[in-house]
Amino acid sequence: MPMTNTSKTMTLLVQRQLDAITTGNGAFLETFLRTAKAAGFRVRIVFAPWHAFGNRPFASIHPRLRALIDEVVWEGTVEAGGRYWSISPRIWVRFGVRLVHELMRRAGMKVQWRNYFGRPMSSAEVVRMSRAADRDPADLTIAEYSSVGPVLDQLGQPTRKGVFVHDVLWMRAQRYREKGLAFDFYETNEAEECGWVKSADFFVHASANEMAFFPPEFPADHAVWLRPVPPEFGKIPSEGKPQVVFLGTTHAGNVDALNHFLEDIWPIILNRQPDAELKVAGSVGDAIAPALKKSPSMTLLGRVEKLEDIGGSHAIGIAPTRLATGVSIKVAEYLMLGMPVVAYPLAMEGFGGRLDGMVDIAETPDTFADTVVRLLNNAEERKRLSDGAPARTREILSNQEVADFLNAEAALKP
Missing domain, CATH: 3.40.50.2000 (Glycogen Phosphorylase B;)
Incomplete structure (x- = not known):
């Protein structure tokens, strides 16, 4: 413009x-x-x-x-x-x-x-x-x-x-x-x-x-x-070990989503995929409930200056959002980072259907865990979801x- x-x-x-x-x-x-x-x-x-x-x-x-x-x-x-x-x-x-x-x-x-x-x-x-x-x-x-x-x-x-x-x-x-x-x-x-x-x-x-x-x-x-206009990122890694990524600042919706994931979904994933790894980026990691601070296989990255370093098709962006009234910007950021994304329906409501087909939707903790585990073990599907996602997201938004x-x-x- x-x-x-x-x-x-x-x-x-x-x-x-x-x-x-x-x-x-x-x-x-x-x-x-x-x-x-x-x-x-x-x-x-x-x-x-x-x-x-x-x-x-x-x-x-x-x-x-x-x-x-x-x-x-x-x-x-x-x-x-x-x-x-x-x-x-x-x-x-x-x-x-x-x-x-x-x-x-x-x-x-x-x-x-x-x-x-x-x-x-x-x-x-x-x-x-x-x-x-x-x-x-x-x-x-x-x-x-x-x-x-x-x-x-x-x-x-x-x-x-x-x-x-x-x-x-x-x-x-x-x-x-x-x-x-x-x-x-x-x-x-x-x-x-x-x-x-x-x-x-x-x-x-x-x-x-x-x-x-x-x-x-x-x-x-x-x-x-x-x-929402997510930022433009630099070169995104083309390879890496499959991992799960939660990105967010400290506000009530993100805090609730991360604590819910750690309490109700992450244990299911680890039971089915013991070598799974979770990376938490952003200040939201400071607000994890005390009982969940030592969740296994979780790394708190804090503020990440270059988010593209945690992007790519090997990184699965998650949005287990249960509390939201606007747009879940993190979904757009995941897509701009070339990540496959798993989200609850509430995280997608604010987009009015514009991103339908670009994100895997899960209705329950169990199906959310199923989807994450499936993507962790299917590089071809991860690649399919991430290919061209930044360009399509940029056009749609x-x-x-x-x-x-x-x-x-x-x-x-x-």
Whole structure:
């Protein structure tokens, strides 16, 4: 998608810190901003003056994201030392409370501290964000996450209003509840979340399947799926000892998937294939349950600088995902690394069927183990699944449709 010179402007309304891109929401935001720039938009970010700081009075923007942003508007801050510092007393008080809680936690006390993810803003903060956006009217004004949607209600200048949906938040809450996981974020419901986005003219979804049900009965021609764009890798090894690979950062879905694999699937595999080996790459290895830390034949690699070193048709990528509301980016990364992949159906939902036939789907722990063992012992099948996978994945996950969609929505500006 070639860059174009144009005066089109997109304002993105944000209520979180943007200091990391290793997590799913950071990676998707980078993809979205790159797509917007390729479509010819000038990008302006309006931060929530209080919410976006969370529990810290200082914040930074990751250099890769900052390079894609033309203007930053963050009221109530001063910029110094490459950071934005809040001058709001409430933020500093909140920071002090958080420090006390952290001391209590280190002293062995159980402290549950909920973050600001998905939490509705006060009416005063909503008004401040809308006024900041209105001061420089944009062709598109987009709320990042539905919880920022109420700002769209207050906009007075002509603009086309959209929502960038990373997660359907009520669905995330429902799945946490089903798995018995502790909530560290605001718990919403379907009616409340739909109310937040009632002013939106269009939606950009980070998950293909979520377009079908959120918000209900919304016109399909004003919604689009932003594909995950996994990184390009260097030369991938053509040979190696067959092994199983789990790749992931530390978040609830990955932690649950890895612990489930180690407890319920890996023992079955080792019983049938005693010489099988498991490599765990990424920070998720730090979150393995204590009872599973010494699982046999498992190597924790930690952060791997060159992921292509663990790729190739001899490496079987696994996605035993039981907790997810968006796209399982690791599946696309495995394919770009030339790996055969085994996944639970939930890991594939976010792709909306686009990767059907490229991944082996297993419904149960036993069938998952069966599939992994079969692939460990069948080099020809592994090769068949991996051959051409990077090129096909790259083609399927092109975001030219999204760039065209954004330009079409901008043309509808009142």
